[in-house]
Amino acid sequence: METFESEDYMTVVVAYKYAANPQDASVDASGAIDWTRAKPEISEYDPVAIQLGRNVADAQDTELVGISAGTSALTHKMATRNALSKGLDRALLFGQDGVDSWSSTKVASALASLVGQIEGADLLITGDSSIDDGAKMMSAITAGFLGWPCFQEVTALEKTDDGYSITQSVPGGTRTVAVTGPVVVAATPEAVSAKNPSMKEMLAAAKKPVATVQEADLELVEAPVAVTGTAKPESKIRKNVLLNGPDAANQLVAALRADGVL
Template sequence: MARVLVGVKRVIDYAVKIRVKPDKSGVVTDGVKHSMNPFDEIAVEEAVRLKEQKIANEIIAVSCGPQQSQDVLRTALAMGADKAIHVEVAGAEYETLQPIHVSKILAKIAQNEKVDLVIVGKQAIDDDCNQTAQMTAGFLDWPQATYASKIEKKDDHIVVKREIDGGLETIKCKIPAVISADLRLNEPRYATLPNIMKAKKKPLTKITPKDLGVDVSPRIQIVKVEEPPVRQAGSIIPDVDTLVTKLKEKGHA
């Protein structure tokens, strides 16, 4: 029976239109709807399914961020996680928190909690970094199975079908291992009202990176955040000759 650590991130909801702050220092987050990163929902769902199959016996959800990150941890608990750890990082420190910091935090907690599997979403929809799983595996010196679209447990290892550019690749991984969840791994369940109520009674521990001995000093400086340029409206071309002429003109412009 395995212990599973799942990383969950609080991000601006996927349905919200992102707005840049007037001073171009970042994006507007105040008063904006946030939710759990969709790929992390898939990671939680997979951990819960492993528990339902009696492969896992405990699920620990972890989130790094401000006080509001506890919202996504409660969602993970309502979905089926057993306990949660909130690593509080707020203010300017959170603005410059990078995957390398989060990976060190997850690796440290994985060691402290003696887990067998770390499952995270393949990437967060706000920064699209797609680095946390890989670096966590590096810090732990564990095998990694990224972009997982199917996971099966066999004896002392797991078999993971992963999505790559050329199609599907099947790999065998020794346990302990780090997995990142792809879109087609599963369909996350909705948290039911009774489970949301039960989640309030499940343990949620609050710690800091300092408690884990992790330095979250900024490695980057945000110089400027800008919206992408507005696309110019298209035009209807009457025939191929006009199209060729316009392409030539554009090429010399």
């Protein structure tokens, strides 16, 4: 395993996912998803996380390290250059075929192990969700393995003398939390504007260091999940009820309540 020297300062880490785009997937008559034509790419929410990490790393003059766990496609040159060109200084990756069938818990344990191998890591940033599963659980589960607090729906993040100032979207507005010590945050798509890499940045990405680890280097937690069945959503017959007149709004509310929608 390749290792890197690190200075005595805090390190910002961003977890990204290299996964198949569901826009290219199809669903058969049984409801099963066919991913064979779907090309893998960086999850659409992750460039925001990388840009936010870049801003925070630049503010404290430290490095930004990307981590990921996925299939062997993750470690191909085009995939690593794509990720590095978005603002990462280096990457630490675990790529192995079959990882796409792992449970979220097992993947999170792999990510936590990768964070543990980065000297000085005190901040882990993730995207709001992943392009394929979209469960919004990875940040919280990884934080659990690390023993760090986790904040989701983060719209702004700044380094302070004692830690980080986190602005979080909550029902009815926002709140700002002061955090000391290491922390995991999941950035909303609106947190920053992700920049498109320039040709210079894409060329420079080819020279940035990438290290890979083996499964034996990770502390994995098994949490098997089995799919017991698939089915398309049940088709419902439209009622074709027309509501009109000055009391139409009240009629609609009453109808929705009768159907258990409200």
